[in-house]
Amino acid sequence: MGPNPTPPPPQPAKTILGRLRQTVTQLSRVQLARLKLAANANPPRIVIYEAGSAPRDYPLLGDYYLLGRSSKANDIPLNSPVVSTTHAGLRRVPSFLGSTFAIEDRDSTNGTFSGKKRINGQILRHREMVVLGPPELADSVRLQYVDPPTPLVQVLRYGLSGLAGAIGLVSLAVMWQWQGIQILPLPQAQRGPVIVVAGDGQPLQAIERRAHQEAKNLGEFSPYLKKALLASEDARYYWHFGVDPIGILRALVVNAREGELQQGASTLSQQLARTLYRDYVGSDNSAGRKIKEAIVALKLESFYGKDRLLLAYMNQVFLGGNLAGFEDAARFYFEKSARDLDLGEAAMLVGILPAPNRWNPARNYKTAVQRRDLVLQRMLDQGAVTLEEFKRARRSRVEVSPRAREILRSTRAPYFFNYVFEELEQLFGSGVAREGNFLIETRLNLAAQTEADRALQQFIDAQGGRAGVSQGAIVAIDPTDGAILAMSGGRSFEDSQFNRAANGLRQPGSTFKLFAYAAALEKGISPNTAYSCAPVNWMGQRFRGCRSGSGSLNMVSGVALSENPIALRVAEAVGLDEVIGLAQRLGVTSPLRKTPGLVLGESEATLLQMTGAFAAVANNGRFNHAKAITRVLDTSDCTDPQNLQTCRVMYDAQADQPGANQPVLSPQVAQTMTDLLRGVVVQGTGRSAANVPGAVGKTGTTDDSADLWFIGYVPGRNLTAGVWLGNDTRKPTDGNSGQAAAVWGNFVSRLLP
Incomplete structure (x- = not known):
């Protein structure tokens, strides 16, 4: 850029008042043109290109400037005959990260142009050129706005652009994946127990065979069960659209603060997606699985109402052993229908959902009670129960079926059996581990255990x-x-x-x-x-x-x-x-x-x-590393359902453990x-x-x-x-x-x- 020459002197005024105003105005313009800035100052500038003259640039420190041929009426005088007496104005306007300038045409005779388009006004961007007068004329004055963005602005600009691009790519991927998910009719979950076997192939826990029972509508469940489930698992179920952005944000904050994965954000819809579409979603503990869960959940909520999906979840959620759904669990643990569950029983069943094989009341009553109390507290906090109901339920004993106790008391190596599920959660995450349909092989030596x-x-x-x-x-x-x-x-x-x-x-x-x-x-x-x-x-x-x-x-x-x-x-x-x-x-x-x-x-x-x-x-x-699990097979994915050894191998310690x-x-x-x-x-x-x-x-x-x-x-x-x-x-x-x-x-x- 060239030097900052002083604008040409105006003609002398004829009156004393006019001369006084002209003197003050001229002094201010001389100061503007010759203003010396600090070394690190970088205000916006306007660079003026006039035919036959060196470029002039002016720092824009004020909020409004007039440009035109009259040196008396304008802050920045111009010498071109194409330019009107007062041709245009530069006005400071707010922007996303501070302020910028806009040019405004002042009803000029020959107009203001951006490219070949005549404009009345326009927000200016760094290095943008506007022309006072038709751009075809040599005497038209060209103005270039100079305001380089700060490093922070550049980072934000590129970051937002990248985010927008990423969102676009994700949207395309979602649309592509969306097409391959068959939603109608709603599929049934592939139900199967978790079978843990010792080194000689003997199961550590007997599996009771019973007919699966389902409710036809939500009214067939105890009203406490629905309240407990929503309070504990998905308080914003009737608000979100399958994916809970508030829950995701909360989980991101908690996990970032703790430096490890401590909290998930799966909605009931996502959990149902994982249960019904296991082949598509997969069983690995990865971000890819979470994305697929979200895609299926979004599509499920696009085709079905909230109550229909909630009914499917409550009928099919895994609750330990060979139990699928709250009706099966209520009959096994309490020898009653899910319609008749009281508040304490409903809260207990919901409380054991994250780890039903380890926390169920027939094997681990003390932990099941602790889990019940956590759910009751959440229900109270969210206004789902009254304080009187809360206190009564906490002070009431939950009676567990003697038959269930007898069956689960027969578990061999119970400490080891529970530890298997701790390890299963470490391998696949709590979401997959709670689904069922596993054959878990171990090297447990039953003679050594005895x-x-x-x-x-x-x-x-x-x-x-x-x-x-x-x-x-x-x-x-x-x-x-x-x-x-x-x-x-x-x-x-x-x-x-x-x-x-x-x-x-x-x-x-x-x-x-x-x-x-x-x-x-x-x-x-x-x-x-x-x-x-x-x-x-x-x-x-x-x-x-x-x-x-x-x-x-x-x-x-x-x-x-x-x-x-x-x-x-x-x-x-x-x-x-x-x-x-x-x-x-x-x-x-x-x-x-x-x-x-x-x-x-x-x-x-x-x-x-x-x-x-x-x-x-x-x-x-x-x-x-000491380990309980040597192999995990997916019993919902077998070549021959009668031969569990033909099932898909999900994990092999010998091959997969680094x-x-x-x-x-x-x-x-x-x-x-x-x-x-x-x-x-x-x-x-x-x-x-x-x-x-x-x-x-x-x-x-x-x-x-x-x-x-x-x-x-x-x-x-x-x-x-x-x-x-x-x-x-x-x-x-x-x-x-x-x-x-x-x-x-x-x-x-x-x-x-």
Whole structure:
């Protein structure tokens, strides 16, 4: 751009008042033309191109400017004979992200043009050119508006354009997919139970065969059932059009805040779409499935009324076992029709919807009551029940059918059975896991499960009172693939359904020393290296010296005798970061605090996590995630419905699980660690497990003996097992880790001849 020349001087005025006004106006115009801007200022500008003259540009700092041939009447004078006395105006107007300028023709003789079109006014955009006078004339004045967008405006502009394009593409995709979905007539769901089988193919739960019953209209259901369902699952059901944008936004906010998928946004229509159109929607836990759900839901709501779709949902929703719909569930659990359900019963059935096999009242009454109360609270919050109804229902016991209790009490390995459904939800998401039509294969060894239950119960019944131990857990894993072979999550599933093997976070005590010693071996430290038995001062914490006396011990004796100062000094030598990193690579996912107490088992972990870590050492340093499920088959998609092995394989752990047999420790380090653990059983704190030939392992005891552990294996035998003993209240026991080792020996000796 050229310099900013001063506009040509006007003719002298003939009166004193005219001269005074002309002087003020001229001074302001000279200042406008010669205005010096700050270095970083970037106001809008108008660049003027006149025949025979260099371009002039004016910063537009005010709100309104007149342009024309008269220097007296205009803010920006022009020299062309084509231009009228006052030809046009520039006015500041608001825009989406601030303001811009518009040009307005002032009834000029020769007009204002954009391109070849004569205009009366127009919003100006960056680099846009307008012409004062016919564009064919050389003397016409060309004006170019210069107002480059800020980076933020550019990002927003391109972002909105991209969003509009994406919406367009999605709309086209929806229209394309829409054509292939057959809506009329409304299909029936392919009903089938969830069958979980042990390693030998035996089902873990009996499936009761019963005729499916459906209501003909919503009036055949208890009015409480509809209210409970909408309050709990889809409060805006009669408002949205199949997809709930408010629910989606809420789920996005929650999941973004938590950094993981914690909340979904499926409407009842989407859930029905998933149930009725399983072949189209699919069963994978992916965004693609959610999109297909939404497409089907939108089309369903375009063809059917809300009540018709709600009726279909209530007749076909999966409610555990071989139950489809609320009528089947009401008759099975309460021995009454769904028409006769009271408020508490209706809320309970709705409450167990997310996990009916785990939360149903016949197997897990306490959890079912908790779920009922959550639904009742939502109903109260939304005005679906009165405060009096809410209080009465909460204070009333729900009577469950004795027949249902008898059938479900016969479930084999109930803690393991429940854990299968936890894992199923991790694999496919809660939506798919609640649909039914699964054959789930496991490696559960029924003989090992029987022995685990027997060994745990036998100890608690015979010695628990003297030892102050009321609970315990046992888990056994095949180290070569991570398959769970047995899982006892407590003394009695009927008394407490909490799975202490899989979900009980407890301090692992000295079993955690495995990671410190293995990290040292990884660093090349010899197991014969001696460390002082003196008290340890580290990071502001003081620990007592060795129980076995003063002097020093090498790693071999330190592991066997479980001496804390030796483990602490070994960890100090390699660094806590190395210890934590190895524990995490070996499958410990619970939070680990970077303090010296970590080495002694201060941070909590589950028995399943710790046993999985020892299994990796048993497997020559190769780690496998502990898993209950080996294969999942879709029983609604079989070549031969009479032969379940012809059903479509939805998941195969051997093919689909990443990181199987992942090398974490070198075989040499794993072998040396095994040799160190052998000393625990031969001459150390785990001698009570010596009845199992070749056994190796590690004991663990926490402060006041609140937690008693033993985890071990027999090299070359595909079994790693862990035992925990203690109390749910964390009350100190009068026992010791040797008793945990004895339970382990009692269990394993029956399995490994």
